[in-house]
Amino acid sequence: MDFNKKVIVILAIALLATGSWSCKKITDEAPQDKLDITNAYKNVADADAAVIGIYGQFLGLEKTYILQNELRADLVSVTANADPYLKQLSNHTTTKDNPYADPRPYYNVILNCNDVLKNFKLMLDDRRMSVDDYNKHFSDVGALRSWIYLQLGIQYGSVPYITEPVENVEDVKNLSTFPRISFEELLTRLIDFTEKLPYKEVYAYPTGNPLVITIDGNNTQKIFTCKPFVLGDLYLWNNNYTKAAENYQKIMNVESNNSNINLAFDAYKVGYYLSSPYNDQSVRYGRSQDESTLLTDAGWKTIFSAPNTANVWNSEFLWGLPYNANYKPGNPMIDVCSPLYGKYLIKPSQVAIDNWNAQRQYNGIPYDARGRLSYSTSIVGPEITKLTDNIIPATNFNKVGKWGIYRAGLLHLRFSEAANRDGKGKLGWALLNIGILNTFYVGTRNSAGTAAPVSFDEINTMVTPYAAPYDFDARFNGDYRSPWYRNTGIRNRAGVTALDVSLQNDVTGLEGKLIDEAALELAFEGNRWPDLLRIARRQNNPAFLAERVYQKLLKDGDPNASATRAKLLVPANWYLPFDWK
Incomplete structure (x- = not known):
């Protein structure tokens, strides 16, 4: 192992584990008039260390992210042990002094991102970093900042959009005085910035990069932001469904040409179980129909x-x-x-x-x-x-x-949401229910009702009849296998029955079912409030959100249930108070 890689191993263990960073956090108060901008960016190893430091600090956002996105929605309730502030989040009575509504943790990371991005540009200009290294490092940190800003928009609506380092201590103390922009304008700016990133591949750093290592049984490649997923989400929120699907499909097919056929057929494709460690993701039982044999150490x-x-x-x-x-x-x-x-x-x-x-x-x-x-x-x-x-x-x-944060189940539901809105309801239904092959194949079927092609013409019917980004090849006959032939659908992978095929032609109905499925597949992972908010905004239907939260509080016996429903029927009340203490 060369010296630079040893440095990164040590830094990754210490920084990512603790969330600390050797550089001074830009939001820390300092006795002098100017914050200390360190001269630590001498070479690419320093740039690597800065990236790891950012992610170490970012890791500290999980608790805020999960609580805001799950407790404010309908799938998570408070226990008797919860403090009043958590109860406020749950029933939407959040006050400005609520620590769980504090925007500063997000901005702590954002302002450090701004400092790092500035210094990466200086390194490039001074030839302390190659163009290739700059492209990857800058794009990774930039995409992470875009993701964090999207979370701020979701939670607070209008927020300050700050992209330059804030070096004056008094300015840091008074970020609330910075002008705020609307959620709609924020999405436009984030899409513009993220689209212009010079490196937008699925993996921030390819295998062989010093940042891609294994430490204490953990590999680092996927700790870094998946940039096409960030872009896909931004476009989905902005109701640009084709561009959202384009970015999502890029991820779905990223391993399709891998020489390891298991990765080619299984990675991010929601496949059916084939006794392979690559696709052991289905709900399974030791004995069918015996619920006591549900497998918990497999599947x-x-x-x-x-x-x-x-x-x-x-x-x-x-x-x-x-x-x-x-x-x-x-x-x-x-x-x-x-x-x-x-x-x-x-x-x-x-x-x-x-x-x-x-x-x-x-x-x-x-x-x-x-x-x-x-x-x-x-x-x-x-x-x-x-x-x-x-x-x-x-x-x-x-x-x-x-x-x-991001996984295949979420990816397929988000892609299906975009496809459904873009007039491809049958494809969205397929990915939600029984998979591409079983949905689009129109030839001879076996006794189980699944595809059983007997001729080359029948094989060709397993290709979706759409242009990119809605084209998927699921052909399969004997030794002839295409990358998507194992796709089985979200519900099929879980072993639950398919929904009615009439939903293929019901845009609003299928959209609702996709969000219902997200409650089953993605519960507690931090996606619920964004899902409810995005659909309520798109459909101009506050009841989509309000009724679900109301039902939670009603079943919880919360006396504020009806008041919360009435409050959430007014879109202005969907957002947390933005207060910079």
């Missing part, structure tokens, strides 16, 4: 419990950051979710549990097993385990885990 649960070096994790996740067992503070969700190792502040809502119980599996079991694999029940009540189920902490202080 769908391992998407979350497997280490990020495992094939099953890498076939599903595009972006996720690990916590290190040897450093404090560790995974913050243990403290929030666990009654054994934490304070048990939040739990699955009754709405979330009812959603899973309302489904039916193909094997006749009358509920969706993804619920059993996402939470557990005990004498203290239901416990969210999806965010902590790979955790066996040695002590209450060293808590390992991962913050999973």
Whole structure:
């Protein structure tokens, strides 16, 4: 290992595990008139260290991100242990002094991003960094900043959009005086900036880059922002469905030409189980129809419990950051979710549990097993385990885990949302339900009703009849196999029955079902409030959001349920108070 790589290994262990950074945080107060802008950007190893430092600080946002996006929506409720501020988040009575509504943690990372981006440009100008290294480093940090700004828009509506370093201490103290822009203008600016990034590949740093290493059983390649996913989300929020789908499909096909056929056929494609560690992501039982034999050490649960070096994790996740067992503070969700190792502040809502119980599996079991694999029940009540189920902490202080942000299940639901709005409802229905091959094949079928081609003409019917970015090749006959032939659909992978085919021609109806499916597939992962908000905005239908939150509070017995519903029927009340203390 060369010197630079040793430096990065040491920095990655220390910085990513603790969230610290050797450079002074730009929002720290300093006694002098100007903040200290360090002269630490001498070579590409320093640039690598700056990137790792940014991600170490970014890792500290998980708790805020999860609580804001889940507790404000309908799938997570507070426990009796929750403080008044968490209760405010849940029933939308948040006051300006609520620490969970503080925008400063987001801006702490943003302002450090601004400083790093400025110094990367200086390094390029002074030839301390090659053009290729600059393109990758600048684009990675820039895309991360765009993602954080999108979260700010989702939570606060209008926010200050600051892209230059803020070096004066008094300016840092008074960021609330910076002019704010609307969410709509923010989306426009973020799309413009992110589209102009010089490097927009799926993986920020290709294999062989010093930043792509394995440390303590964790690989670093996917800790970095997936830039096409950020762009896809920005376009989806901005109702540009073709551009959203274009970016999402780029990710879906990124491994299609991989010489490892398992990666080519399985990575990010939501495939069916073939006894391969690459596609062991289906809900499975030891004995069909025997619910007591639900597999918890294999199949769908391992998407979350497997280490990020495992094939099953890498076939599903595009972006996720690990916590290190040897450093404090560790995974913050243990403290929030666990009654054994934490304070048990939040739990699955009754709405979330009812959603899973309302489904039916193909094997006749009358509920969706993804619920059993996402939470557990005990004498203290239901416990969210999806965010902590790979955790066996040695002590209450060293808590390992991962913050999973982007994965294939989310990718397929977002792509389907765009396809449905872009007039490709059949494709959206396919990815949601039974997969491309089983939906588009029109020839001879076997006794199970799945495709059984007998001629080359029939094989050709397994290609979607659309132009890019809605073209998918799922041809399969004997030895002839195309990259998408294993695609099985979100619901099929979970073993739950398909929805009615009439939804293929019902744009609003299918859109609602996609969001309903997100509640089953993505619960507790930090996507729920954005999903509800995005659809309510697009449909100009406040009730889409308000009714779901109302039902949660009603089943919780919250006396504010009706008042909250009335409040959320007014779009101006969808956003948190922006207060810079």
